[in-house]
Amino acid sequence: MCSLCGILGGNEHWADAVARPGAYTRNVERIDRRRERAGRVRIANRVLSAFGLSLTDWQGSSYLLSTRTGKTEIVEDLGHLWPAAERLSGRALDPLDPPFLERMEAYHG
C-alpha cells in the first residue's frame, strides 16, 4: 500500500488499463492517475445524475456511489459501478434509452 495516495492493491478492470502511459500505473505519475480519476468521476456524475445517483472518489482506490437519500455503496471499478447503480436506483440504467440520450445530448448542444 502506498501511504501517500492510499492505494491498496491494484485495479485490473480493462478501463483502468493505460490509456496514456502512466495514467493508470500505480507507481509512477501519481498526479496523472488522480487527474484521470477526477475526470472519470466528473463524467460518471453527468450520467448518474440522470438517475439520482452520485459518485465520489474514495482515497484514489475506490469510489463511493450514493443515492440522494444517502444510501451508499463502495464500488471498486467501472465494472462494479453499473450493477451497483442499478441496485441502488432500483431500475435499469440503459445507455441506449432515447429519453436518457436526449438528456446527455443536451449537455453539449
Next chain:
Amino acid sequence: MAEPAIPAMTPVNLITGFLGSGKTTLLKRLLADPALHDTAVLINEFGEVGLDHHLLERLDDTMVLLQSGCLCCTIRGDLADALRDLLSKRERGLVPPFRRVVIESTGLADPFPVLSTLKSDPVLRHHFKAATVITTLDAVNGIRQLETYGESVRQAAIADVIVLTKTDIAEESDVLRLTEDVRRFNPDAPIVAASETLGADRLLNGPARETAGGFYCEPVPDGNALSQHASSIQSFVMTIDTTIDWTAFGIWMTMLLNRHGDRILRVKGILNVEGEAFPVAIHGVQYLVHVPVHMTSWPSADRRSRIVFIVDGIEPALIERSFVAFNGLGVSSPAARQVEEA
C-alpha cells in the same frame, strides 16, 4: 534437474461447438501433437453418460471431469474449482507441470462463462489467461444449427478460429453458404477445414489478439441478416471521425455492456484515443473486455476509429448515437479533433 519453465500465466484454450460438431475428434487430434504433451484437459459433460469422456484416449491425472449440465449457470463454480485444484496440484508437484489447459465445453453451452470465470475469479485471474477460442462447425448440419440455435451462433461469433468439420461429406455449395453465413457475425476469425493439416500451434496460439496484424475492419456486406430465424444478429462497423476520449469511452462501454452484454456478442475496435500517437485496440466478448492493447503503428493511412459490433437485436444507429453523446462528455470535447480520412 532442469524442469520446463511454467508460464506465469497459463493459457487456457476453449474448444466449443454444437452437439456432434466434432469437438472431441478435434481435441483428440490436437492432443496427439507432441507439442501438447504438457496440456491439461478439462471436459464438460452434458448428461449423465460421459460419452465424450470415453471417446477421449488421453486421460491422465490432470483431467478433471466437470460433472453436470450447462456451464452457463451451474458449472462456473465447478470450473473455477477444477482450475484452482489443477493449479494447487501443479504447485505441489502432484500432477505433471502442465503449461496449457484446454477446456472442451458442452455443445449446448454459451461459451462466454468460461472466459468470464478466468477473468473474474480472484485466484484464477492471476494464474490463467484466456487463449484462443476454437469453435467447431459442422459443414453438413451447420447452416441449420445456426438458423435454429442461438447457442450455435454465439459459439461461432465468439470464436478466434473456426474449424469446419465433415467437409468431406458435405456439399460444396453448403460449405460455401455456411462460410458466408459465419462471416456475417464473425468477420475475421480464420476458417479452416478439419480435413486440412491442422497445426496445433496455429489453432491454440493464434491469431494473437495482441497484435494489430490482420485487424479486420472491412465494410460489412449489405443484407447481413442471417435467415429469418436468426435475423436479429448482425454485424456493423461504427466509424468515428473524431478522437475518442478514453475516460468517457470506458464509462460508455461499461454501461453499455452491463445492460446489453448478452446481446453484444462481440466488440472489436481500433481507437484513435485523444492524446495518443498510436491506436488502442479493444476486443470484447459479451460482458467481458480484454485488456486494451497499445498498437505501435497504424495499420493504414486512415486515422479514424473503427469499431466492429456483432449484436443481437440492437439497432446500430442507437449505439452510434449513444457513443456520440458520451464521447461529448469527455475532457477533450467539444474540441475533439477531427481526424483525417484516408
